[in-house]
Amino acid sequence: MNTAEQRSDTSGTKALIALVVAVFGYALMQTVVVPALKLLETRLHATPTTSAWILTAFLLSSAVATPLLGRLGDQFGRRKVTLAVLAVYAIGMAGAAAAQNIGQLIAARAVQGCALALVPLAMGILREALPVRRLPFAMGLVSGVVGAGGGAGLIVGGLLADHFSWRYLFVLGAVLALVSLLLAALWVPADQHTARGGLDWPGAVLLAGSLVAILLGLAKGPSWGWSSASVLGLFAVGVILGVALIAVERPRSDALLDIGELSDRPMLLTHAAAFLFGAGSYFFYLALPLYAQLEPDATGVGFGSTITVAGLLMLPGMLAVVPTSMAVGRIATMLGPRWPLAGGWALFVSGSLLFVLVHDRMWQHAVFYTIVGAGAGLVMGSLPKLIAENVPLARTGTANGINNIARTVGSAVGTALAAAVIGSGLTSDATFSTLFWLAAGAAAAGVVAALFTARHEPATSRAEQPVARVAS
Template sequence: MTVQTQASGPDTASVPVARTTIPTAPAGFTAALASAVLAFSMMQTLLVPALPVLSTELGLDGATAGWILTAYLLSGAVAAPAIGALGDRHGHRRVLMIAMLVFVLGGAVAGLAGSLPVMLAGRVLQGAATASFPLAVAIVRDRLVGRQQAVAIGWLSGTMGLGAGLALVVGGAVTDLLSWPWLFALGAGLGLLSVLLIAWRVPAGERGSAAPQDWAGVGLLVLTLLPLLLVISQGTRWGWTSPAVLALAGLALLGLIGLVLVERRLAHPLIDPVLVTDRALAATNALTLFLGFVPYAFYVGLPVLLQSPASGTGAVGQGLGVTATGAALLPGAVLVFLGGRFTPWLLGRLSGRAVAAIALGAMCAGGIGIALRPGSLLAVILFFALVGLGNGIGFAVVAELIAGHVDRAGLGAALGVNGVLRTVGSAFGTPVATLILTSIGIAAGGAPGEETFRVLFLIAAGVSAAGVALAFAIPARRRVEP
């Protein structure tokens, strides 16, 4: 992967560069790619409203049921860079279609599951779709230039955020009106539709190099992430100093050390060391961890807040049903999409790091607002909409920052690694939010109290504030095309 030298900021004149002719994209090109991103993003949160039902039918406690969400995110964290690298070598369009077919297969397996192991196997297969966003962005950058390219990436980024938020609404309605297997049927149907649209409206691109896949890196990444997530999710239950937790923490550390040592020695690593040694890429990737973590604090916490009893000792809930909860969160989902669409306009006027700071700042303000007024439905709706706006802007600007620092040949892998970090952040968000909801400020009857929600959303605001500071560590540079 080649790191590109760039000049500084929006006030710096662009350096003219020669271009080879890039074919124009047909009508429906961006919509076809967005359909794959929508299917992936919806399956991140589509099951959140159904978790209590799944817990009952599969005989699970809350922490164990959370693995139905985490398995998808963990699988995606590994799949995104591996599949992104395959796309660089064998063609982004072809690999994207294969990934979405694996996603469809996973939906069928999970929808027919009668036990947790089968359910988790299906969710792991569905995680292949996590690579849809980096592959789609790589295809866009191969086919479009200038404003058309920026607008298309804005659509993809907005769709990714919209899907995660919209799924909370749709998931609640489907669970109420039908049953949980229909959630997987819906996801599989969207995945299959995306394959058909991509085959129809996305032209085949050139194949890259036939470099070998870094399977050692894949294995070491799993060895690092799986024990770490087990520690986060089960530490309270098992005891933070128990032999099991300490052993898993040690295993995660060994996996990380091994991953660093192996990747530094390979010509075509799964995770290019440049991504953590180059200042701009390292800061952008670190920022992505925050962008992944913060929304999940709200995705997990807000349904609990809104569905908690509206009366009783320490109660701050609204007593809403599943469908009504989804409707209350809908404005936030819409603002995620609009944030992605608004980002190209911002990037035309401000530096990337300034736009990233605006995104995290909006999420910080939203978290503080909800933490101060958790008992007000209007405050929750308005401030979550602000979180959604920042989330949408953040997704779009990170994609642009990453794409602006690597060459086209390595873009799929670079965005795949960035997708890993976003997914890892999300995967941590779920157990951390669950841990807070079940262990801090519990009111009478075992329900979360006002203190619980204040702590959760103030933590989200604090992480967002740290992201604002980190955004200004990203060098303000303008990309020079190869």
């Protein structure tokens, strides 16, 4: 390796560190409020319906902002947009820490939702900053950090909720955002390539409207009733706006949503896999902490654990995410790009079925969720790698943004289904078995989808050829 290559490699490593820190901060704060929802409801004198918007506002703004910010990054420079997102994210965290009522906190959480765009922006930056040989490892690491950070948020949130003020949840987030902003300003390189074309405002408005209507319907379905006129009306508006979006985007050369890309089977099933992963993950995010905290004497199920212990039972699974994500590149080189994804889903199915069979001991939760976490790492590491193979460099941010939206919508579906199941029988052991069956079903569908996510090309050329082509 000559001196210039060494400098490039060092620069790429620094960029990777900065992006990992930024993505971890986002992933941590995505779930850190989940264990503290009941506490926030009490301290801010809110109803359960109102406090649920602490999560819903973040989810809605994430889905709306991510594709637009990913497209802005592709067109005007991912480094610039990343710095802007981190600055706004820090402001949102500071606003949440200083909130005096539930309305202010919900508004601050809506501002924080822009940080989901850090994931697709990071994938685009890495494709330019790193040599092809290091790209699978880097993308796997960033993907693994998303999963590990989301799980770590449940643990950190429990610790802070149990022992400190709820405001420290957001003080921590503000500190992480400022550190990330500094590292990104120092180490993330300027863009070498940008996409042509203008900003697709009609597409952005229609996509945002469709997502808001559908996600709001999913969020309110358990409380308003799935057959209520309001929920059905929201779903109808979402579908109508979605159809209008397809009609508007199809003839555009600079469309925010590439209809041809979505009609391409490998890309469509890659997005479907992200949707299934979002749903399957949230079945566990909601089921496992709840089960651990239930009092067995009162309900017949549960461990009577604190919030902190409930989170710690999930820790082994979260730790398993990162190494398996980083192994995706090597597995894909040996077996082909679809097999890490299929193998990850197979592990996810296995862990879910073990939970169905037995789940009344703490060790079972720790061990079985480690299997699920290992599978989740392979799934998360595979998705950006498949996208990098199937889209040109100029659309990396946008395509990863759509993939993250698919996962966000899946998370909303998983949350709504879990809420409906839990609401129908909180004290029943069968309630949790049903959630684990749902997770197994989502993962089984993921196995099928994974088999069709890669193109039929020789294994020796599939893994790196598209990336190498756009970089040359």
